[in-house]
Amino acid sequence: LGAAVAADFAARFPRLVGLLALVDYDPSASSQAYCKVQGAGQVPNHRACLQLLTSPLMREQRRTPAAAEKAAGVIFRQDALLGHWTPRMDPNFHMPVPSRAALGRSLASLRCKVLYLHAFEESTVAAVEAM
Numbered sequence: 001l002g003a004a005v006a007a008d009f010a011a012r013f014p015r016l017v018g019l020l021a022l023v024d025y026d027p028s029a030s031s032q033a034y035c036k037v038q039g040a041g042q043v044p045n046h047r048a049c050l051q052l053l054t055s056p057l058m059r060e061q062r063r064t065p066a067a068a069e070k071a072a073g074v075i076f077r078q079d080a081l082l083g084h085w086t087p088r089m090d091p092n093f094h095m096p097v098p099s100r101a102a103l104g105r106s107l108a109s110l111r112c113k114v115l116y117l118h119a120f121e122e123s124t125v126a127a128v129e130a131m
Contacts, residue, residue, distance in 0.1 A: 014111040021115040
């Protein structure tokens with residue numbers, strides 16, 4: 001979802017964006033209205049945060065162990081008294097995801113340089129290129 005917002009922002013405000021870096025962003029499968037971590041509620045410790053972020057259940061939002069380690073402190077906060085960790089996101093926040101057509105228009109109208117890094121299989125790359 002973050003990449004979709006960043007691409008839309010870059011398309012709407014081209015003078016403010018000199019380079020757009022999209023990492024493991026698959027607009028052909030983008031349908032998330034929220035970050036899946038929101039549904040986790042609380043987890044008991046930092047290790048559980050990492051396990052959640054790297055879990056196959058996260059599917060397209062799954063992170064590598066190194067990325068999870070970097071992101072855990074940004075995504076979660078630790079309760080100073082109880083010690084458990086909770087997502088920083090408002091559990092009631094949901095953002096409507098742009099349609100595939102809107103995503104395609106945003107990506108097609110980018111005027112800045114785009115750095116697109118991915119670890120997708122060839123079929124996913126073909127679907128993204130077809131957009």
